[in-house]
Amino acid sequence: MSKNVIVFGGTGHQGSAFVNALAAYNSATAAPVYKIHVLVRNPETPAAERLARLNGVKIVYLPHYMDSADEAFSKAGLEVGDVHGCFLVCGYMDADKEVARCVRVVMSAAAHGVKHFVFASAMFDDSKEIGEDGMDPKRDIERVIKETNMTWTMLRSADFMDNWVPTDGTVGRIWRTLLLNKVFQNHPDRALPMVSTRDVGRMGALAMASGDKYIGKAIPLVGDMLTIADIKATYKDVMGTDIVASWSITTSLALWSDPNTALLAKFYDSEDAFSYINVQETKEYLPDVENFRNYLERYKREQTIAKALA
Secondary structure (H helix, E strand, C coil): CCEEEEEECCCCHHHHHHHHHHHCCCCCCCCCCEEEEEEECCCCCHHHHHHHCCCCEEEEECCCHHHCHHHHHHHCCCCCCCEEEEEECCCCCCHHHHHHHHHHHHHHHHHCCCCEEEEECCCCCCCCCCCCCCCHHHHHHHHHHHCCCCEEEEEEECEEHHHHCCCCCHHHHHHHHHHHHHHCCCCCCCCEEEECHHHHHHHHHHHHHCCCCCCCEEEEECCEEECHHHHHHHHHHHHCCCCCCCCHHHHHHHHHHCHHHHHHHHHHCCCCCCCCCCHHHHHHHCCCCCCHHHHHHHHHHHHHHHHHHC
């Protein structure tokens, strides 16, 4: 019998990577192992249309699904006890809004009897006090998940490799410009931990599909650690161009308008940031995790194929 999995945030980088990876467990010649219900605000976007073509995927249109979690389950045709798993990823938004929306999803999932909850969190040091590193929203959401009766897996991702490529959106461009020009003032030779969103999705699918193996684990996800100089050099070597940055005024505005971004940037340049991170720990879960060069080479191939098919 197929297992129902509902996905909140399925059309972004992490969510679509998860859906692709989980759909790969389905066979084209048999009933799907997983029926994957992907909530979308607009079913006509390219991302939604790509996911709709995957075996076992059902696109569920609900414009404000993050604000209407109970309605999302109903719209997907899922009743209490029908749902094996829930995958949640939150987009970039105000911290209070992020926590409020995600907590609504968590509580609704618990009320609907979801068995296993996979949360796309972020990498943070458990020993740090609240307020030190800009990761308080993720801490708050993780804490609520742990207080439910659902089993859970947290995906604690490092910075995304995807933020460095020209097809990433405005937020990614602003963040990479911050990293290039403003963050590492005191530690210019510090290595930045990174992971590809494809590997986040792959790990999420493993956690959803592997029974008890990943239950109760906060899995660190990092595929490479490079200094800004090494990031620039690797990018230039693979892509043949320099990294595309944003206007400096946009980074100043981001630091001024978003306290969590400012706090995170400050933490990245603090004395002991990233001292707890170990790539080998990720490889215990995902032995073939991509490094930055591998990611860029794959990205370049995929872009070449996409242009040829356009």
